[in-house]
Amino acid sequence: MTTAGRTLREKVPPDGLTGFDVEKVRRDFPILRETPRGKPLVYLDNAATSQKPQVVIDTLTRYYRAENANIHRGIHYLSERATEAYEGARAAVARFLNAAEPREIVFVRGTTEAINLVAQSHVRPGLRPGDEVVISAMEHHSNIVPWQIVCEQAGAALRVAAINDAGELVLEEYERLLGPRTKFVAMVHVSNALGTITPVRRIVELAHSRGIPVLLDGAQAAPRLPVDVRALDCDFYAFSGHKAYGPTGIGVLYGKAPLLEAMPPYQGGGDMILSVTFEKTLYNVIPFKFEAGTPHIAGGIGLGAAIVYLTGIGLDRIAAYEHGLLAYATERVAAVPGVRLIGTAKEKAGILAFVVDGVHAHDVGTILDQEGIAIRTGHHCAQPVLQRFGVPATARASLAFYNTQAEIDALAAALCKVRELFG
Secondary structure (H helix, E strand, C coil): CCHHHCCHHHCCCCCCCCCCCHHHHHCCCHHHHCCHHHCCCEECECCCCCCCCHHHHHHHHHHHHHHCCCCCCCCCHHHHHHHHHHHHHHHHHHHHHCCCCHHHEEEECCHHHHHHHHHHHHHHHHCCCCCEEEEECCCCHHHCHHHHHHHHHHCCEEEEECECCCCCECHHHHHHHCCCCEEEEEEECECCCCCEECCHHHHHHHHHCCCCCEEEECCCCCCCCCCCHHHHCCCEEEEECCCCCCCCCCEEEEECHHHHHHCCCCCCCCCCEEEECCCCEEECCCCHHHCCCCCCHHHHHHHHHHHHHHHHHCHHHHHHHHHHHHHHHHHHHHCCCCEEEECCCCCECCEEEEEECCECHHHHHHHHHHCCEECEEECCCCHHHHHHCCCCCEEEEECCCCCCHHHHHHHHHHHHHHHHHHC
16 A cells, blocks of 8 residues: 555654653553543543642652641651652752752742732832733733733733734744833743744743843643753743642742842741741741742642653653654644644644534534543633634643554544534
C-alpha cells in the first residue's frame, strides 16, 4: 500500500511519540482504569485539571496519616517533620523553575491568587491616573479581571495586544503598546483556549528594554514545557498545582527577591509577622510575609511530590511526546467532516480547540461523554478569545503525557458519530 493510501493510524508516528513508554506512565495514574458509563476513560480535559499519579496520592495520605501538624511554629516532632516536608517542597519548586533561591517561591492557592497578589501588592501601590497595563487578547479571565480592578482603582488604562487569525500574538502590535505610561506587562505563556505558545522571551526583552516588569501566566506551560525563570528573566511567574499533576488549592508565585522584598503584604494574619503590638507590626521575611495563616500544608507537600515525579520523567521528554501527540490529534480531528479548528498557531502546546458545524459545543461534549471521553466545552474562562474568533463556545481536547494515539482515534471516531447524529 502506498503512503498516500495508508490510514492515519498506519502512518509513521509523529516525532516525539516513539521511545516514550506511555503505557508505563499510565500505570502510575489509577484513575485511568475507571470506566465511566461502561466505557474506558479517555481523559482529555487536562487543561482544566490533570490527574494525579499514585505517588502524589500516597504522599497526601502519608502526610495525614503520619505527619499531620501545623508548621513553622511548632517544636514537637510532627511539626518539625511537616515543616521539613513543606519547605522541601518549596525548594523542589525553586529547582523546577530554576529560581535563584527558595525564598523566591511563594505558595498561594493557584495562578489566580498569584496574579491578584502581584496586581494588588506590586502594581497597585505605584499605579497613577493615565498609567497603563498591557496584556494580550488571548488571556484567561484570571489575567484580565485583576488588571481591570487595579486600573479602575487607580484611573489607569488596560491595553490589549492583538492576536492574528491563527491565534498568535502580533509582536509588532505588542511593541507599539509599550510606552512611557506602561507600568506593567502581564502575559500568558501558553493559551488555555488556543494552545498557542507565546514568544515569552521576546515579550520580556521588549518590556525590559523600556524598564517595564513582566508577569507570565504559566498555568498551562509549567506542566508541559521546561521553564527557566532566570533564562526568561521574567519578574514574576505563576502556575497552579492541580494542572501540574498535584493537588488542588495550591499554587506558586515566583518573584525576583528584590521585588518581593519591596512589596507590602497582601493579607494579614498569623506567620506573616515577626512581632505584633497594638501600635505596630513587623512583617516576616519573604516568602513568609505573603503566606498569612495556616497554609495548605498537604497541598504544598503533594505539589512537591508532583514536581519530583515530573522532573524524574523529564519536561523535555514530556514536551516532545505531547508535541507529537498534538500533531497526530490535529490531523485526525481536522479530517472529521464539519470540524473546524480554532487556534492554528505554528507554536502550540497540547491543546486542541474546535467547533463542529451545526452542533453546539455542549452537545458535542455530551455525546463524547457517553463514549467515556472527557473534554471541556464552553468559553474556557477566556471569553474575549472566543469573541475574537466569532464563536460563543468551543470543544477543547487537552492532552497530557498519559494520553495515547488510540485515545485520539477514539476521539475522532466519536466526533464522526456526532456528525452522523446531527447530519
